[in-house]
Amino acid sequence: xxxxxxxxxxxxxxxxxxxxxxxxxxxxxxxxxxxxxxxxxxxxxxxxxxxxxxxxxxxxxxxxxxxxxxxxxxxxxxxxxxxxxxxxxxxxxxxxxxxxxxxxxxxxxxxxxxxxxxxxxxxxxxxxxxxxxxxxxxxxxxxxxxxxxxxxxxxxxxxxxxxxxxxxxxxxxxxxxxxxxxxxxxxxxxxxxxxxxxxxxxxxxxxxxxxxxxxxxxxxxxxxxxxxxxxxxxxxxxxxxxxxxxxxxxxxxxxxxxxxxxxxxxxxxxxxxxxxxxxxxxxxxxxxxxxxxxxxxxxxxxxxxxxxxxxxxxxxxxxxxxxxxxxxxxxxxxxxxxxxx
Numbered sequence: 001x002x003x004x005x006x007x008x009x010x011x012x013x014x015x016x017x018x019x020x021x022x023x024x025x026x027x028x029x030x031x032x033x034x035x036x037x038x039x040x041x042x043x044x045x046x047x048x049x050x051x052x053x054x055x056x057x058x059x060x061x062x063x064x065x066x067x068x069x070x071x072x073x074x075x076x077x078x079x080x081x082x083x084x085x086x087x088x089x090x091x092x093x094x095x096x097x098x099x100x101x102x103x104x105x106x107x108x109x110x111x112x113x114x115x116x117x118x119x120x121x122x123x124x125x126x127x128x129x130x131x132x133x134x135x136x137x138x139x140x141x142x143x144x145x146x147x148x149x150x151x152x153x154x155x156x157x158x159x160x161x162x163x164x165x166x167x168x169x170x171x172x173x174x175x176x177x178x179x180x181x182x183x184x185x186x187x188x189x190x191x192x193x194x195x196x197x198x199x200x201x202x203x204x205x206x207x208x209x210x211x212x213x214x215x216x217x218x219x220x221x222x223x224x225x226x227x228x229x230x231x232x233x234x235x236x237x238x239x240x241x242x243x244x245x246x247x248x249x250x251x252x253x254x255x256x257x258x259x260x261x262x263x264x265x266x267x268x269x270x271x272x273x274x275x276x277x278x279x280x281x282x283x284x285x286x287x288x289x290x291x292x293x294x295x296x297x298x299x300x301x302x303x304x305x306x307x308x309x310x311x312x313x314x315x316x317x318x319x320x321x322x323x324x325x326x327x328x329x330x331x332x333x334x335x336x337x338x339x340x341x
Contacts, residue, residue, distance in 0.1 A: 011044040011307050012078040012098060017061065017090060019052030019083055026192050028225055029104055032121075032143050033082055036102070036299070039144075043300050051090070061093070070096030072314045078307065080119075084108055084219070091116065098310040102141075103129060104222030105214075106243075112136055115319030117306045121223045122244035122288070128220070135320035137309050139302045142288055143223050144295035148197045151234035159184040159274040161203035161235070163226065165191075166213040168240075170259060175207070178267050184274055196226070200233035204274050209258045211242040221245055227255070228289040236273045238266070248286045 016037045019025055033048075040046040051061035068077065081090045082102040088110040091099060100117040106128035112118065117137040120126035126140050160179055162171060172188070179186050189199060200206065208227040214220055221243035228248055231237050238258040239249055249255040256269055290298065313319060 009074065009307070009311070011303055012074060012076060012310070013045040013047070014040050014080060014303070015047050015049045015064070015077045016040070016080045017049050017051055017082070018058075019086065020050050021048065021055060021058060022053065024053070029082070029084075032104070032223075032225070033102070035144065035146065039296050039299055040303070042296065043303060051086075065093065072096070072098045072310050074307075074311060074314070078303075078310070098307075100306050105219040106222065107219040114321045115309075115313060117309055119302060119306075122247045124220065124244040124247055125222055133322055135322050137306070139305065141298055141302050142290055142295070143225055145225075145228060145232050145289050145291055146197075147291070148195075149200070149229040149232040150197075151232070152201045153234075154201055156202055156204050157185070158187045158199075158203040160186040160205045160207060160270060161189065161199055161230070162186065162207045163189045166210045167207070168209040168212040168259075170212075171207055171209045174263060175258075175266055178263060179270060182267060182271050184271065196229065197233055200230045200235055203230075203235050205270055206230035206235040206237050207258060207270075208237065208239045208245075210245075211240040214242060224248060225289075228286070231255075232289075238270060247288045254286065 014037075016033055018030065018033055021030065021034065037046055037048050048058045049061050049064060050058045054060050076098060079094050079097055079099045080102050081087050081094070081099060082104065083090075084105060085108060087101060087108070091101075091113060100119055101112060102119045102121070103125050104121050106125045112129070112133045115136065116133075117139065118126070118129045118133065119139050119141045120129060121141060121143050123140065126138055129136065130138055160176075162176060164172065176186050176188065187199070187203070193199065206227060208224070208230070210221050210224070224239075224243075224245040224247075227237045227239045227245070231254065237249070237255045239245055239255050240258055241249060241251070251257045251260075258266060260266060260269075
């Protein structure tokens with residue numbers, strides 16, 4: 001429900017901060033931020049700003065900070081930070097300016113300053129910040145599926161597609177050899193692919209098992225876009241269900257769980273899907289992964305709310321502060337003492 005207030009005033013210019021946009025920084029997070037910037041340009045004056053590498057196609061943060069005095073007034077910019085471990089340092093450099101955090105993965109261990117809005121890409125990430133920063137403004141802004149990710153209805157010459165990046169050792173070294181031994185055509189994609197929708201439309205089954213990767217990294221699967229893109233292209237998805245993947249997938253409804261108890265379970269399920277004469281009807285992409293037009297509408301609403309929040313702070317309102325969390329060790333000691341007594 002939307003309540004109309006002064007938030008309908010013109011929006012602050014938006015600056016989307018990225019370490020760089022070249023091949024060195026190529027990843028899903030970069031693609032998502034560039035897509036968000038492209039959507040935002042239809043709503044408000046938007047610039048991509050780099051801070052780790054100078055590039056000819058984008059202004060550099062150091063230069064802009066020298067040119068623009070710190071201000072949270074309506075005529076000043078709204079700065080959007082997102083890049084994981086860089087966020088605390090960037091928030092420090094942007095102190096005194098209107099800023100928001102576009103949160104993907106969670107678990108980086110930093111605390112947000114009072115009043116900094118969080119634009120969470122998934123309910124999993126929103127729940128994390130709802131616990132860590134309950135008085136910061138929270139918004140749900142899911143990543144969008146690009147229009148290229150659709151089922152083209154063409155013949156599929158690959159049985160199984162796996163992307164090596166983020167994939168578990170179990171899939172690469174145990175499941176893939178077992179599937180090949182059953183005669184299935186398994187393609188393990190190495191490196192980054194710009195046009196992944198083509199591979200998805202050639203494949204019957206897509207395997208995505210990221211739990212081990214994110215557990216080793218110590219942070220969460222923030223959204224899980226690749227299996228959703230595969231689903232939109234007509235693949236049958238076998239996925240882990242860690243972190244934000246549980247936002248999108250229901251085993252037996254729009255996916256199969258990968259690593260579901262035994263190797264034989266996985267092999268038989270995947271082999272059966274690949275050998276069906278009539279492929280199963282592809283599941284629809286869940287509502288948690290909107291298409292472009294829906295994200296455009298959501299982003300417009302969120303930017304209005306964020307700007308209205310900074311207007312209130314500019315007018316002199318003070319942001320609510322969260323109660324400091326007790327040290328985990330102290331909590332465990334008190335719990336142990338109660339049990340001992």
